[in-house]
Amino acid sequence: MRESLDGLPDPLVGxxxxxxxxxxxxxxxATQRRLKAAADSLSKARFHQRWGIESVSEAPRFAPLYLAARARHFAWRHELGPHETLASVALRYDCEAAVLRRCNNLMDDAGAACRTHLFIPVEDVAAVRGCTAAFVRCQHVGRRFVVAFAPDARSARPAGAPAPRAGASEKLVGMLERSLRVDRFTALYYLSHGSGSLRAAIAAHERDAGWAAVSGSGPATRRQRA
Incomplete structure (x- = not known):
């Protein structure tokens, strides 16, 4: 095959x-050194066409990884805020907390306090079309992800997240945000588990905060290790 390809012009080989x-x-x-660059370029083109990726901000170390990408490898990357918890991130992305723990190799919810970001599996791979992608390896998980960056898609409230009712409920969310100094999704999480009761939501948050303090994991720990 090598001899038959050596005499052909590049366009025909392509x-x-x-x-x-x-x-x-x-x-x-692997066998045709002359064709390595052309094969790598085609591998990248197939990746873009197959998944609808707009651009790649961080290329894989080896070009064959373009072809090895599967739907299960795609994930969103969420940068954790100082008061965010795994539960609030799960609520934000309409994802089970157990799925986030498994994807990020966490033993429990409190383990997220030691991380600066979390990976969220992409449930519908069609959502990555038009996104920018980056091939990254997570040292905590020991696996590679194809991270899709789509700020508009990630900031929107997930369809499954509980939306506050107009009027009093919206006011409760704001009060809880200010009282606990948490983000909106964390406030929604505790309100939903407290059946809309502000007192029950605060009590649940205090229990979690107390447990985190005893275990030595919390927002301060995350900031120190970041």
Missing amino acids: SILHNLSDTDLLNVR
Whole structure:
């Protein structure tokens, strides 16, 4: 095959590579030094076309990883605020807390206090179309993620997150935010678990804060380790 390709012009070689399967393309890349650059370029193009990614801000270390990307590898990256908890992040993205713990290799919810960010699995891979992607390896998890950055999609309230009712409920959310010095989604989380009772929400937050203080994990710990 090497001899047959050596005499062909680059445009024709490119057309031949374009018709190869992912496996055959990787085999050609491994055996044909001359075609390595062309195979790598085609691998990246297939990644963009396959997933609808607009651009790549951080390329993978090896070009074959473009072809190895699967739907389960995509994740959002959420930067944790000083008062955010795993529960509030789960509520924000309409994701089960257990899923976040498993994805981020956390033994319990309090473990998020030692992190500066969390990875949230992308449930519908169609959501990454038009996004910017970055190939990253998480040292805490020991696995690679294809992180999609779409600020408008991530900031929107998830469909499953409880929305406060107009009037009094909206006022309760604001009061709880100021009282506990937490973000809106954390306030919503404690209100939902307190059945809309401000007193029950504050009591639940105090229990969690007390447990975090005893275990030595909390917002201050995260800031110190960041």
